[in-house]
Amino acid sequence: MTNKTPGVAVILASHGYLAKEALRSAEMIVGQQDNCAVLSVTENLNLEQAKEEMEQKYAALDTGKGTIILVDILGGTPSNVSGTFCLEKDNVLVLSGLNLPMLLDLFTNRERSLAELAESLKKSYKIGFQNISERFQEEEEDEDGSGIL
Numbered sequence: 001m002t003n004k005t006p007g008v009a010v011i012l013a014s015h016g017y018l019a020k021e022a023l024r025s026a027e028m029i030v031g032q033q034d035n036c037a038v039l040s041v042t043e044n045l046n047l048e049q050a051k052e053e054m055e056q057k058y059a060a061l062d063t064g065k066g067t068i069i070l071v072d073i074l075g076g077t078p079s080n081v082s083g084t085f086c087l088e089k090d091n092v093l094v095l096s097g098l099n100l101p102m103l104l105d106l107f108t109n110r111e112r113s114l115a116e117l118a119e120s121l122k123k124s125y126k127i128g129f130q131n132i133s134e135r136f137q138e139e140e141e142d143e144d145g146s147g148i149l
Helices: 016-031 047-059 079-087 099-106 114-128 133-142
Strands: 009-015 036-041 067-071 092-096
Touching: 009 016, 009 079, 009 099, 016 036, 016 099, 036 047, 036 079, 047 079, 067 079, 067 099, 067 114, 067 133, 092 114, 099 114, 114 133
Parallel strands: 009 036, 009 067, 067 092
Antiparallel strands: none
């Protein structure tokens, strides 16, 4: 299943291959994504090379509806390159905290505006963090008849 409507362009940027593998994982669930690129910052890629590669990735995408760049963490090379990049281009949104719930939300809502996606992805990021141990323990206690949930 390929997403035929480009919607916003997507660039995933991370240290190592986190972004590449996150994209593969998301595509297992929602299907292949078009108009999407990955920037993997490895130990043999310096800052200037990362900037050049970001420019190349961006140039290859259909950015007419805007571009969203998801990075792994704030303050690292991927976010620094992306943050600088968004100052040079129009209609580019950069968010940190790349994770699978955010990707699934993004890939199923690419027709939304960048502002709408920013709000939605913020919620997806927060919802994605759960104390699963605690939730299962609470469910087990409730099944035991304690009435606690």
